[in-house]
Amino acid sequence: MSILKTVKDLIDPSDPELVEKTLARIAEQDIWNDVFSTKLIDVLDNVDGLKSELRKRMRSVEQSGIEAKQSLEQSASHLARACSVEEKATRDLQSTRQNLLASQQNLNAAQELATVAQGKHVAAAEIFQKTVRWAVTAVALSWIVLVWTAWASFRSVAPIWTPCIATTVIMLAVALLTTGARHEA
Numbered sequence: 001m002s003i004l005k006t007v008k009d010l011i012d013p014s015d016p017e018l019v020e021k022t023l024a025r026i027a028e029q030d031i032w033n034d035v036f037s038t039k040l041i042d043v044l045d046n047v048d049g050l051k052s053e054l055r056k057r058m059r060s061v062e063q064s065g066i067e068a069k070q071s072l073e074q075s076a077s078h079l080a081r082a083c084s085v086e087e088k089a090t091r092d093l094q095s096t097r098q099n100l101l102a103s104q105q106n107l108n109a110a111q112e113l114a115t116v117a118q119g120k121h122v123a124a125a126e127i128f129q130k131t132v133r134w135a136v137t138a139v140a141l142s143w144i145v146l147v148w149t150a151w152a153s154f155r156s157v158a159p160i161w162t163p164c165i166a167t168t169v170i171m172l173a174v175a176l177l178t179t180g181a182r183h184e185a
Helices: 002-010 016-153 161-184
Strands: none
Touching: 016 161
C-alpha cells in the first residue's frame, strides 16, 4: 500500500507543482489547439477557394465543350455543304465535257462538210466556167453563121474577105476572152 500511497501523493490535485504543470500543459494544449484550429480553418478556406475555382474552371470547360460541339456541328454542316457543292461541280464538269465532246464532233462534221462543199464549189465553178466557154463559143459560132448568112444575102455588094475578117475578129475575141477567164480562175 505504500506504493499506492506514493502514487496517490504524486497525482494529488492539491499538489501545487502538479497543478501548475497540468495548467501549463493545458495552456500549451490550448495554444496548439488554437494554432491547429486556425491552420485547419485556413486549409478549409483554401479548400473552399479551390472548390470555387474548380467549379469556375469546370463551368468554363463545360462551356468550351459546348462551344466546341457547336463548332464541330457547324463544321460538319459546312463540310456536308461543301461536299454537295463539289458533287454538283463534278456533275457540271462532266456535263460540260460531254457538251464539249459533242461540240467537237459537230465541229469536225462541219469541217468535213465545209471541205466537201469547198470541193463541190470548185467543181461547180469549173463546170460553170466550162459552160460559159461553151456558151461563148456557141454565141461566137452563131455570129459567124450570121456573118456568112449576111454575106450570102449581100454577096453582090460585099467582097468575100468581109466575112473572113469578121470571122477572124470574132474567133480572136472568143479566144482572148476564154484564155483570160482560164488565167483568172
